[in-house]
Every structure is written in structure tokens, then in C-alpha cells.
Amino acid sequence: MNEQQIRQALRLYLVMGSPNCGGADPVRVLEAAIAGGITMFQFREKGAGALQGQARLALGARLRRLCAQHGIPFIVDDDERLALELAADGIHIGQEDAPAAAVRERLPQMIVGVSAHDPAEASAAMAAGADYLGVGPQYATRTKLDAREVRGPAMIARMREAGIRLPLVGIGGIDAGNCGAVIRAGADGVAVVSAITEARSPQEAAARLLGACL
Ligand SMILES: Cc1ncc(COP(=O)(O)OP(=O)(O)O)c(N)n1
Numbered sequence: 001m002n003e004q005q006i007r008q009a010l011r012l013y014l015v016m017g018s019p020n021c022g023g024a025d026p027v028r029v030l031e032a033a034i035a036g037g038i039t040m041f042q043f044r045e046k047g048a049g050a051l052q053g054q055a056r057l058a059l060g061a062r063l064r065r066l067c068a069q070h071g072i073p074f075i076v077d078d079d080e081r082l083a084l085e086l087a088a089d090g091i092h093i094g095q096e097d098a099p100a101a102a103v104r105e106r107l108p109q110m111i112v113g114v115s116a117h118d119p120a121e122a123s124a125a126m127a128a129g130a131d132y133l134g135v136g137p138q139y140a141t142r143t144k145l146d147a148r149e150v151r152g153p154a155m156i157a158r159m160r161e162a163g164i165r166l167p168l169v170g171i172g173g174i175d176a177g178n179c180g181a182v183i184r185a186g187a188d189g190v191a192v193v194s195a196i197t198e199a200r201s202p203q204e205a206a207a208r209l210l211g212a213c214l
């Protein structure tokens, strides 16, 4: 994917694993979210009750297939080996994960997303060859227990002012009511977990988010 295609794919990015689905079948949740208009998906099987080993691989393979059927880029959180096993389109890594430059070198064909919390981390990720940045938490989140302090959309504006032109997505506590502020600050899109996975109708929630952040 070229830079413009990545920018477009970041518009409404669902990040999810089975622990986020409150007992619902993650395959059904993803199907509904795709019907609602998500444009990118990240398999993030993390937190209490997360699947391990073969069960994780099997779920990842089902979600991967669903994304391929609908032309949705499929990204894996953290795990390079899993990304290769699932023939993912990309990987997302954070500041505590493997160094971005090493991942870029090992996985030259993949989209590499990197979490950045300030302009210095954003420039370092850009220099390391990142394809996009995830910037957060934008707002308070209950989904990631080890999240850093809230940055707010102002951090995205600061990165843009500092000359960071990479495709960029906001993440953390984003819903249909606040996603517009994230886009207006300079993001190409929003990444969400609970606003879709915990909604009574993930399809309607995705459609509402898409409408609100266009
Ligand atoms: C799109 C996107 N942005 C940020 C993150 C957070 O990644 P990280 O800091 O590595 O934390 P974990 O998700 O691994 O707990 C993300 N996953 N996706």
C-alpha cells in the first residue's frame, strides 16, 4: 500500500481481540464492524482471558480471512511471528516493543505502525521507517490498563506543527462524540476498541463513528 492508501485505510481503524468482546464471538463482532464501514483492523489479543498458542492462532486466522474477503488491511499487535504466520498486511509496535528500525528491516513487505506519545518519538519512528503513527491516549481509556497519561488532540496538532507528515491515527477513549476533534487536530483517522466492541450494535456504532469523523 502506498502512503495515500494507508492514510485512507486509517480513517476508522478497529483494534480488537477476544477479551474486548464481552463474551460475544469476535468473528461476529468483526463482521458487524465491517458491515458498519471500518477501514482497517488490528488483531490485539491482550488482557485478562486472552487466548494463547493454537487458540490465538486459530482466531487470528479466522479474523484474517474475514478481512481479506472484504479488502480490509489486517494488522497484528506486537508479535512479529504471529504477523508472519497469519500473512498479515502489517504489524503495530509500541515504545516498549522491538525497535521500529529492526522490525522495518525484518518485515520489509509489511505496513509498520508505531505508537508515539510526543514529537520526539514521532520523529524517531519516522526515521526508523514507520508507515504510520498511533498517537494516544487521546482521552481516558478503560481498555488499556498500562496506558500513559492522556495526551489529547493537542498532541496531534503539536506533531503536525513539528513537521510530522506521516499518516497518523488517534487512539484511546475515542467515540462518535469526540472523534471530530481528533481529525480536526490533524489525524488521518481514529482507532477504537470499546466504542465498537462494547456497543449494543457494533455495526451501527461503526457507521456512526464513520459518519462523525469524515
Ligand atoms: C493504532 C494503535 N496505536 C497505538 C497502539 C498501542 O500500542 P502499544 O503502545 O504497543 O500498546 P499495546 O497495544 O501493545 O498494549 C495500538 N495497539 N494501536
Ligand SMILES: Cc1ncsc1CCOP(=O)(O)O
Pocket (backbone or CB within 6 Å): 015, 136, 137, 140, 141, 142, 143, 144, 147, 171, 172, 173, 174, 191, 192, 193, 194, 195
Ligand atoms: C491500545 C491502546 N493504546 C492506547 S489507548 C488504547 C486502548 C484504546 O481503547 P478504547 O478505544 O476502548 O479506549
Ligand SMILES: [Mg+2]
Pocket (backbone or CB within 6 Å): 077, 078, 092, 093, 094, 097
Ligand atoms: Mg505493543
